Amino acid sequence: MSRDFSSIPIIDIARLSSASFADRKAVADEIAAAARDVGFFYVSGHGIPETARRNLQAAAMRFFDQPMAKKMESYIGRSVNHSGYVPEGEEVFAAGKVDKKEAYDVGYDAVDETPIAAMLGPNLWPDMPGFKQEVSAYYGLVDAMARRLFGAFALAMGLDESFFDDKLTAPPSQLRMIHYPYDADAVDAEGIGAHTDYEIFTILFSTAPGLEVMNGEGRWIDAPPVDGCFIINISDMVETWTNGAFIATSHRVRKVAEERYSFPFFATCDFATVVEPLPHFVSADNPARYPRLVSGEHLYAQTAQTFTYLKKRIAAGEAKMPEGAQALASFGQQARARTQA
Helix, strand or coil: CCCCCCCCCEEECHHHHCCCHHHHHHHHHHHHHHHHHCCEEEEECCCCCHHHHHHHHHHHHHHHCCCHHHHHHHEHHHCCCCCEEECCCCEECCCCCECCCEEEEEECECCCCCCECCCEECCCCCCCCCHHHHHHHHHHHHHHHHHHHHHHHHHHCCCCCCCCHHHCCCCCCEEEEEEECCCCCCCCCEEEEEECCCCCEEEEEECCCCEEEECCCCCEEECCCCCCCEEEEECHHHHHHCCCCCCCCCEEEECCCCCEEEEEEEECCCCCCEECCCHHHCCCCCCCCCCCEEHHHHHHHHHHCCEHHHHHHHHCCCCCCCCCCCCCCCCHHHHHHHHHC
């Protein structure tokens, strides 16, 4: 089955809210085709108003426009659930490059939960009027959209539509607000290193081009913003569940001179969810190719290999890596190319 795509499909997901199972299944079939052939797709008909995206961007702009000392008051290393400000150089992917970007991360605001492995607990919010309210409002909207998509992904994977329902009670899904400052000296080259996302799927909107997706030939395909649409990409755990039938597509961000904001929502399941190849994706001719994962442990292990403050906690014995943690870049086209070489 060829994955040598040169463009990314657009899927109207409005029918996921239909009372008709046939309507919802038709959308799921389109998602299944995109997940097998591309690993990325745009969605329209999502129902999230443009005002919500504008309000989120305005909140992010206000925060990032502050002096560094003020931003560092909310440094992510002070949090109990991996939330807060991420300065340039804090996060480093497998290639070891430092990207010219800053971010603010928030997750499911589990104020009544005991923090779990720096992934689940109360958010660290900055002392900024309106920020928590505007970001939380957007988080709620995109989380509701993600829950509709979980049902569609279940159908696309040949499962009952309710497969994920009991796995979404307190998921550590994360919203990132990323700021790429204007860089007059930027050349048109790789920025954020090639990687896959760790969770189930990602819902993204961004304000400028720069995102690129790797196809089956190893070529980089542009994935620019499309008016009114979000971008969805498959992540590591769906690749595991489907035994590689749906692939976590490697992607990167190209350096661009213009200022750019990016807002990925990493949709995932409850921390203790077990992820392993589903029986109907395994056969004598296609044996299980992926190890058993625990959703939250995989998320934490991958995050701990990229964030400086978590590396320091582990080195100091204040935290530890889960057993059987996968190395960075263990999924996606690049990993597959290495194993087939």
